[in-house]
Amino acid sequence: MELTGQSIIGYQRGGNTGELFYAFDPAAGEELKPPFYSASPAEIGKAAQLAAASFQTYRQLMGGERATFLRRIAGNLEDLGETLVERATRETALPAARIRGERARTANQLRFFAAIIEEGSWVDARIDQGDPARQPVPKPDVRSMLEPLGPVAVFGASNFPLAFSVAGGDTASALAAGNPVIALAHYSHPGTAELAGMAIRDAAREQGLPEGVFSLLFDARQSVGKVLVEHPDVKAVAFTGSRAGGTALGKLAASRPEPIPFYAEMGSVNPVFILPSALETRAEALAKDLHTSVTLGVGQFCTNPGVVVTMAPADAFAASLAALMNQTAAQPMLNRNIAGAYRRAVSERSAHSRVKSAGGQPEDVHTEPKDADNGPDNCRSRAALFQTDAASFVAHPELQAEIFGPSTLLVAARSREDLLNVARQMEGNLTATIHGTERDLREFADLIAILETKVGRIIFNGFPTGVEVCNAMVHGGPYPSTSDGRNTSVGGRAILRFTRPVAYQDFPESALPPELRDQNPLGIWREVDGRFTK
Numbered sequence: 005m006e007l008t009g010q011s012i013i014g015y016q017r018g019g020n021t022g023e024l025f026y027a028f029d030p031a032a033g034e035e036l037k038p039p040f041y042s043a044s045p046a047e048i049g050k051a052a053q054l055a056a057a058s059f060q061t062y063r064q065l066m067g068g069e070r071a072t073f074l075r076r077i078a079g080n081l082e083d084l085g086e087t088l089v090e091r092a093t094r095e096t097a098l099p100a101a102r103i104r105g106e107r108a109r110t111a112n113q114l115r116f117f118a119a120i121i122e123e124g125s126w127v128d129a130r131i132d133q134g135d136p137a138r139q140p141v142p143k144p145d146v147r148s149m150l151e152p153l154g155p156v157a158v159f160g161a162s163n164f165p166l167a168f169s170v171a172g173g174d175t176a177s178a179l180a181a182g183n184p185v186i187a188l189a190h191y192s193h194p195g196t197a198e199l200a201g202m203a204i205r206d207a208a209r210e211q212g213l214p215e216g217v218f219s220l221l222f223d224a225r226q227s228v229g230k231v232l233v234e235h236p237d238v239k240a241v242a243f244t245g246s247r248a249g250g251t252a253l254g255k256l257a258a259s260r261p262e263p264i265p266f267y268a269e270m271g272s273v274n275p276v277f278i279l280p281s282a283l284e285t286r287a288e289a290l291a292k293d294l295h296t297s298v299t300l301g302v303g304q305f306c307t308n309p310g311v312v313v314t315m316a317p318a319d320a321f322a323a324s325l326a327a328l329m330n331q332t333a334a335q336p337m338l339n340r341n342i343a344g345a346y347r348r349a350v351s352e353r354s355a356h357s358r359v360k361s362a363g364g365q366p367e368d369v370h371t372e373p374k375d376a377d378n379g380p381d382n383c384r385s386r387a388a389l390f391q392t393d394a395a396s397f398v399a400h401p402e403l404q405a406e407i408f409g410p411s412t413l414l415v416a417a418r419s420r421e422d423l424l425n426v427a428r429q430m431e432g433n434l435t436a437t438i439h440g441t442e443r444d445l446r447e448f449a450d451l452i453a454i455l456e457t458k459v460g461r462i463i464f465n466g467f468p469t470g471v472e473v474c475n476a477m478v479h480g481g482p483y484p485s486t487s488d489g490r491n492t493s494v495g496g497r498a499i500l501r502f503t504r505p506v507a508y509q510d511f512p513e514s515a516l517p518p519e520l521r522d523q524n525p526l527g528i529w530r531e532v533d534g535r536f537t538k
Contacts, residue, residue: 005087005199009040011047011222012201014054014215015208018047018222025224027194030336030343030383031097040194043221043228052237054216055155055184061214063152063182066518067526070180071118073211078111078118080203081171088199092165095193097336097383098301103166110166113173113473113494117180120475120496125529126150129519133533134510145510147520150503152182153265154239157232159253160190160197161244162338163304168493169193170200170220173473174242174267177498184217186238188229192339194222233257233266240502242493243268244306247406247484254487267501268487269480271406272434273310274468277423279440279448280315282465290439291324294412295332297467299387302335303410304342307435307468310406313394313415313426322362322414325389329364332387337409343383346409350388353407358396362389362414385409394422398429420448427454432482432489435461435468458482460492 011018022042026035043051062070081088092103120126127149134145156178160169167173170187178185189197201220208217221228226249233241233256241257241264243250250268257266278290297309314321337343354361364387388411397403397415417423430436436459438444438451445452445464455462460481471479477495480486486493491501508516518525529538 005084005202007038007091007195007198009038009194009198009222011041011043011051012198012205012218012220013047013051014219015205018043022047022222023224025191025194027095028192028339029094029097030339032094033382036094036195040222040224042224045231048221048228048231048235051186051216051219051221052155052232052235055186055219056216056237058184058214058216059152059154062184062217065182067121067124069211070182071122073207073213074114074118074176074180076207076210077171077204078114080207081107081111081114081166081200084199084203088196091199092193092196095196096165096338098165098338102301106164106166109473110171113167114171114176116473116496117176117499120499121180123528124519124526126496126499127519127528128505129528129530131520131530131532146507147511147516148505148507149517149519150181150500151506153502153504154183155237156183156185156502157238157241158185158187159229159241159243159245160188160193162190162192162342163301163306164244165190165193165196166200168244170197171204173494173498174244175204178240178242178502179217181499181502183240183502186219186221186232188232189220189222191222191224197222229253230256234260236260236262238264240265241267242501244493245270247271250487265501266487267491267493269306269434269493270484270486271408272306272481272485273404273406274307274433274435274437275311275313275427275430276309276437276439276467277427277451278312278314278318278321279438279444281441281444282439283314283318283321287318287321288324291321291328293467295325295328297469298329298412299332299410300469302337302385303387304338304408305469307471308410309412309437309468311397311404311413311415313417313423315417315420315423318414318416322391325414326363329362329387329389332364332410334384334386335410336383337385338383340382342408343385346385346407346411349405349407349409350411353388353390353411353413356400356403358392358400359403359413360391362391364389364411387411390414391416394418394426398425401429404429404431424451424454427451427458430458432485433459434479434481434485435459435463437463437466437468439465460485460489
């Protein structure tokens with residue numbers, strides 16, 4: 005399948021007059037062909053117009069029809085075979101095994117949402133039957149269910165070229181709910197994005213869906229994203245990226261004449277609390293597993309543990325972890341911007357008066373690439389381990405800042421209250437982890453109570469890297485980990501972000517959606533007069 009570098013506008017291709025840019029191979033330090041072209045304002049408008057025009061038809065498709073569409077996309081992605089793997093590997097420096105695993109996850113989550121909408125109960129149908137004989141006034145018949153919002157703009161993530169990008173979970177959940185999608189490719193893996201975009205476009209065309217149910221736009225300088233968020237035909241936005249980027253786009257979404265929902269995942273330090281019993285019995289194993297979690301994917305997961313809180317004595321654990329970090333070879337990061345930002349952050353933390361460099365980072369830490377234009381060293385970075393004490397961590401909020409890369413900060417607590425105070429001062433995060441025993445969980449129940457207000461997922465005796473796609477999963481958390489901690493971007497509840505409830509009062513049976521009719525023709529679970537029933 006040949007890449008063109010042109011946006012996909014419905015079933016058509018964009019032009020080649022926009023700003024030109026190239027993908028970059030961070031491992032080899034070289035540009036990749038073909039050139040890609042930023043979408044023009046006219047192309048952005050055309051994609052939004054087509055999406056709005058397709059909405060009424062697409063939203064009224066039965067769940068089974070949309071499920072077929074999602075399964076077609078999954079099959080098309082798999083049919084791309086090694087072509088997709090090779091391109092994604094070159095654009096990200098991620099190993100082929102990681103890309104194959106991510107493709108499997110992407111296809112599986114498409115089929116996961118297909119099963120949810122095919123079964124149908126996700127619409128949260130509620131029926132309160134009327135009672136015309138009620139006194140002093142008759143009771144109306146009220147029935148409600150979730151309905152789609154309209155065209156959704158999906159921003160691709162740098163660190164997941166498949167699972168959180170063009171065909172990823174945001175796109176899958178938005179399409180599942182009945183919304184057209186306009187995807188914005190991440191500039192660092194545009195070829196991967198184009199291949200995934202063609203898989204979705206072809207699935208739509210094979211099924212005879214209205215043109216505009218999907219479009220893909222390219223952008224060299226983030227200007228397309230701004231125009232897209234502000235476009236009046238766009239009714240919701242999903243974003244995965246930096247806090248600065250998410251905050252800026254969120255303000256745009258909120259300041260529109262018609263403000264729209266903006267769902268951003270913006271980063272997290274995912275604190276790990278290691279209680280004394282765990283240190284006493286398995287310090288070396290914990291150091292090994294923590295090292296794996298910190299350095300997995302060169303630390304470029306939103307769930308890598310960036311803060312580790314221990315209670316004395318933790319010297320043996322810290323020494324084991326430092327030895328492992330020192331042995332970790334430099335690896336290429338996703339792109340030059342990320343690598344440069346990581347090195348700057350490591351350098352700043354190394355210079356912090358209340359922080360000790362404990363191992364991992366090279367002696368010649370530099371804040372900028374050696375050559376701004378080429379060379380594999382531009383993207384290679386080393387692991388970094390730092391130490392501080394609980395009082396300093398609490399007194400210096402800047403130590404909570406995420407360092408996106410293979411780095412973590414050990415925080416030594418002298419007492420139980422020290423440890424709890426660290427938890428109290430934590431910002432919102434995606435996850436928190438506790439290592440200990442069941443007895444510890446009882447004795448540190450107040451730690452759990454604190455963390456329940458700080459994160460979306462609490463892990464016991466595990467590590468946060470790795471997010472299972474299932475109905476119960478929560479991949480979200482209070483600000484600043486996300487823009488809206490009431491939602492999740494992974495799992496069955498992700499579909500709810502792109503819906504709103506609509507009530508029908510005193511409608512005749514024939515005019516009601518099938519989900520709300522008395523005979524329940526779809527056989528879904530519904531709440532009828534306060535009781536769940538089929």
